[in-house]
Amino acid sequence: QKEVEQNSGPLSVPEGAIASLNCTYSDRGSQSFFWYRQYSGKSPELIMSIYSNGDKEDGRFTAQLNKASQYVSLLIRDSQPSDSATYLCAVNMKYGQNFVFGPGTRLSVLP
Amino acid sequence: KAGVTQTPRYLIKTRGQQVTLSCSPISGHRSVSWYQQTPGQGLQFLFEYFSETQRNKGNFPGRFSGRQFSNSRSEMNVSTLELGDSALYLCASSLTSADGYTFGSGTRLTVV
Numbered sequence: 001q002k003e004v005e006q007n008s009g010p011l012s013v014p015e016g017a018i019a020s021l022n023c024t025y026s027d028r029g030s031q032s033f034f035w036y037r038q039y040s041g042k043s044p045e046l047i048m049s050i051y052s053n054g055d056k057e058d059g060r061f062t063a064q065l066n067k068a069s070q071y072v073s074l075l076i077r078d079s080q081p082s083d084s085a086t087y088l089c090a091v092n093m094k095y096g097q098n099f100v101f102g103p104g105t106r107l108s109v110l111p
Numbered sequence: 112k113a114g115v116t117q118t119p120r121y122l123i124k125t126r127g128q129q130v131t132l133s134c135s136p137i138s139g140h141r142s143v144s145w146y147q148q149t150p151g152q153g154l155q156f157l158f159e160y161f162s163e164t165q166r167n168k169g170n171f172p173g174r175f176s177g178r179q180f181s182n183s184r185s186e187m188n189v190s191t192l193e194l195g196d197s198a199l200y201l202c203a204s205s206l207t208s209a210d211g212y213t214f215g216s217g218t219r220l221t222v223v
Contacts, residue, residue, distance in 0.1 A: 031209070036212075043216050043217050044201075098156045098159050
């Protein structure tokens with residue numbers, strides 16, 4: 001079983017809709033969870049971090065964490081064509097260890 | 112504040128050669144991590160340095176090595192290059208292991 005899994009997509013949503021991106025992880029003791037956005041030909045950029053169960057909102061982005069289900073998600077409200085990118089989930093399995101990245105989900109927002 | 116700087120941006124090398132990539136982290140960040148990104152394998156962890164010590168190492172052959180200097184700048188070296196080493200090499204810095212990364216723009220290595 002891979003450590004961090006994501007649907008590879010592509011996930012296509014119409015402009016203005018909610019995009020829902022999902023990520024599951026294998027290590028129940030994982031501590032820190034991050035979402036990165038990577039535009040084609042660019043490096044990943046950090047958009048959200050979440051450390052405890054529940055929701056965390058930042059503008060149009062909401063990260064949701066459920067440690068019991070080993071599941072973290074990212075919701076993008078009012079999706080824009082500029083949100084079209086690959087979204088990477090990263091999990092820090094244990095403090096002091098490296099992050100493990102999922103394969104990424106490619107999101108396409110259609111005008 | 113300046114971001115993470117990687118040099119060079121592009122490299123073309125021949126099989127069997129060696130290469131050194133450089134990374135300057137954000138000022139004050141002591142943790143520097145290196146990742147290899149390829150279309151088929153995604154982001155694969157190479158190693159992490161913290162205060163000049165290698166703290167974590169990924170599952171790459173010994174041809175891949177790195178170091179960190181007292182000013183937190185880091186270099187990675189790949190010896191005896193193979194075609195499969197062609198990839199985007201990303202350096203990322205963070206304040207602590209619990210913080211998210213800031214990535215550099217990467218070095219695109221092509222081995223011919």
